[in-house]
Amino acid sequence: MSEERQPSDRAALMAVRTDAMLGIDLILVTDDGAAQMPGDSSEIQSRSSEPVRAFTAQSHSKPPRESTRHVGTPPVIPDSFFDEHEPQASRLSNLQDHHARSCSNLLDNVPDHPMVFGEGDSNASLMFIGEAPGTEEERHGRPFAGRAGVKLDEMIKAMGLQREDVYITNALKFRPPGNRPSEPGDFEWCGPYLAAQVRIIRPDVIVVLGGPASKLILGSPLGITSLRGKWASYNDVDLMPTFHPAYLLRNPTLEVRGQVWKDLQEVMKRLGLPLPARG
Structure with missing residues (x-):
């Protein structure tokens, strides 16, 4: 008969399990006991990847912000995009073209950045939504293209x-001017296109990644630590907020990994996906 596992043994076993599930191979521990992922943190470049910043006195000074002047009225999405006689992929492509054409009439200085619309299965039952594209996403033309994207792939796997x-997309399809934080006014103008994406794809569950995206979509003042793990709804679709993959990279602790994995398991249950067998 095997001996009963001690609390420390159970914690170690859970750490191994979440490491395997979330794709964490190695954690470095600094002299002061802080956990750190291997590799230069400066490699995280994109906005969707939520770049790591050095905590220095200069970090608290805010750079000058470029304003975004909203022109005209918020967009109205034509009903033709929701004609179910047309394939979903075709309607998404047409919606992307419509967004690209109309954006210059809405935001006077955003078109300097390329649009990153979204990618994946147009008939997906699961949809992931981040905040906005960044430099890596703009370079590759796809959402979550940096290290955080690799981590997201591991979470999905x-x-x-x-x-x-x-299907993977962002609440905003353009990087905000000056790479500034997104604002509710941005979503007022870009949100109709996200709503249209959701209406066309008709996912069963949406996972929102990170606090900024969760606040935009839910219109909540609460932070991600308060929102995560609690079911919400967006346009009649079940929605689960969780930590951004970049946060998982920056904070690869047992607690954070366990919280993310718990959130994903709740999503799996809602979708009827099989949970991994307990070892």
Whole structure:
């Protein structure tokens, strides 16, 4: 008969399990006991990847912000995009073209940045939504293209899925001017296109990644630590907020990994996906 596991043994076993599920191979521990992922943190470049910043006195000074002047009235999405006689992929492509054409009439200085619309299965039952594209996403023309994107792929794989099985996008399709934080006014103008994406794809569940995206979509003043793990709704679709993959990279603690994995398991249950067998 095997000996009963001690609390420390159970914690170690859970750490191994979440490491395997979320794709964490190695954690470095500094002399002061702080956990750190291997590799230069400066490699995280994109806005969707939420770049790591050095905590220095200069970090608290805010750079000058470029304003975005909203012109005209918020966009109205034509009903033709919701004609179910047309394939979903075709309607998404037409919606992307419509967004690209109309944006110059809405935001006078955003078109300097390329649009990153979204990618994946147009009939997906699961949709992931971040905040906005960044430099890496702009360079590659796809959402979550940096290190955080690799981590997101690992999270998706932990659920028994592949990136091609889901749909991935951002609440905003353009990087805000000056790479500034997104604002509710941005979503007032870009939100109708996200709503249209959701209406066309008709996912069963949405996972929102990170606090900024969760606040934009839910219109909540609460932070991600208060929102995560609690079911919400967006346009009649079940929605689960969780930590951004970049936060998982910056804080690869047992607690954070466990929280993310718990959130993903709740999503799997809602979708009817099989949970990994307990070892």
